[in-house]
Amino acid sequence: MSIYDTLNNKQKEAVFHTEGPLLILAGAGSGKTRVLTHRIAYLIEEKNINPWNILAITFTNKAAGEMRERVDDLVGYGSESIWVSTFHSACVRILRRHIEKLGYGSNFTIYDTDDQKTLMKDVCKKLALDPKVFKERAILSAISKAKNERISAQEYRQQTAGDYGRQGIARAYVEYEKQMKLNNALDFDDLLGKTVDLLLQDPEVLQYYQNRFRYIMVDEYQDTNTVQFEMIRLLAKEHRNLCVVGDDDQSIYKFRGANIKNILDFEMVFQDACVIKLEQNYRSTKTILDAANSVIRNNRGRKEKTLWTENEEGNKICLKQFESGFDEAEFIAADIEKSRREQQDAYRDYAVLYRTNAQSRTLEERFVAESIPYKIVGGVNFYARREIKDILSYLKTIDNGQDDLAVRRIINVPKRGIGLTTVNRIQGYAEERGIGFYEAIRVADWVPGIGRGLTKVESFAALIEFFKAEANEKSIRELTEDILKQTEYLERLKEEEGEEADSRIENIQEFISKIVLYEEDCESRNEPATLSGFLEEVALVADVEEGEEERDYVVLMTLHSAKGLEFPHVYLAGMEDGLFPSYMTITEGDEEELEEERRLCYVGITRARKTLTLTCARKRMIRGEFQFNKMSRFLQEIPRELMGLKEGYGKGNGSAGKGGFGQTAFADRNFRYRELQKNPFTASKASRNFGDAGAKALDYQVGDRVKHGKFGEGTVMQMVKGGRDYEVTVDFDVAGTKKMFAAFARLEKV
């Protein structure tokens, strides 16, 4: 009996195929992580490969951590010398060693999205770009896109020579790169890009890593972008033992540069590639899997595969339409509570998934009202929070004053009377002399025109110098606590009062625990806990790990964050056209974007193990106003025989107007999608409010065909209530999309 006996034939094939390029198409729930970890074990124990020669790459720290753990369990001796890391941390590791060959200092700082934005703001100001035309975010996203395609600032400028709009971006790109270099800083895209530059430029370095990484494995391969692909291609060129695992149907990150071609064209780039499909699903019921298959089947650009399972049929899928998002939330909360009691499940067996973060609020309010423990996953990055960035900036400045952004961030935080004028003067002086911002601060008395600001700046410099001295003697924790004390940071926060301030204080506490954890960790490994080391670790980590994994709560998160997870019971909320698929996707009419949304739907469905509940609402509060949506087109793609009756529900039918909840949307045997829109099986108090609100009821609604006196026939896309009228968006067959008020438009239903 060996560890490989528990694998199915396809999985075994993938594990035992160790030489040459290999593409594993692993459907959802087909055990791909098991295959990867067993493959590593097999390489070491059966093929006698030195663990030193293995590289396993993932996208997130979490995935890397999990894989590391499972490999450690499986492989005895030597597992610690396997590189299991994210793309970015692998790159940092390589760059810290060799980046001097590219003219950077090896102590480069890593700029996160926030830092990029701050820098870009400066750049725009410097270039006098009209902020109405050039938005920082847009420029940065253009730059990121360029970097992902390995287009340098100079190349970009040449390409856009004739194009006024993009010329501005090109100028910003050039200046941005210049500033980054001056600050000895790299952004996340650079980490990848500079690594590729290095490998291309220095044959010795390339050879070293090619020789080192004889066996390379890449997880979530469908999410790789062009640069990542290039990096892998270079590293694998010599030994060609490249194993990539992915699922084109789960590619949902095109918007951040993932190139689906990497997986679709793998066999073309690596002509002798072996392809293995893992299609047996161990996670979901037959019903859920059938639904997932029938949705994803509608995509064109994909590798044909059909998941199957030996699991039982399971319950029917439940679909419900509600009058409003509030009713939807009410149902979900109550249904979870009811189901949990009946089935003796834990809260953690339930997940509610949605398309946009904004949807979490309504749900959250309901969960609070019902006192159901819940946790919202995602949202703002822990390390991107203001208070955390403030403290980090202090630590960075103390560690080395080279990061101008960090110094500028804290020079007046907490307020110490150093204003923009003074900062600009120092900045100007620094630029003139070609020195860093902090250096200029230390010689502030040389700065022309600094005037009364001088005392304050000098005292700031003295404070930092004091901390610097302290950093040599004290632990990071003690230093941090002293920063908080000396600057009265906490006191200022406490003065603010309010929930927000409280949570900021909590975050700081949590940050300190994080430091303690790091220090203990270093101690246990007999390494010195250095400030630089801590900052390094923090730079590539998005979130704090939950120290309270044990706690029992319902999980609320976006479909994106749900990838890679599974739950016995899943609710997909907000299954509405305009929300999911998103309004942008529908109006742009880009088939590829719609397919990405469909993949997202596929990901959502396949998270469920036992039961799946789909919900949608006819109207939903979005940005302060009600938006009317029809059911998601994806619901149409699920065969109706998979949808079933679910027992009626309600907190006792006594409470007014709630009786309608129990109706299943598919009670009618002759169900057709269009009928659902006209005759939703819903009834609730909300419909009354709506009828009385003053706006005259209209005989058409979203999805209907209407006729206009001038524009001819079209389809109603959206109806937004405004004041005493509706603003109706109609997609006319000939005239295109128009927005109009119902009272004036005199639309007639066709």
Next chain:
DNA sequence: GTCCCGCAATTTTTT
């Protein structure tokens, strides 16, 4: 230099 108010913007997210 700081505060406050009005205005725009607002899919999805990791590193």
Next chain:
DNA sequence: ATTGCGGGAC
């Protein structure tokens, strides 16, 4: 609804 930001008032 909420939040961040720029501009004007103090």
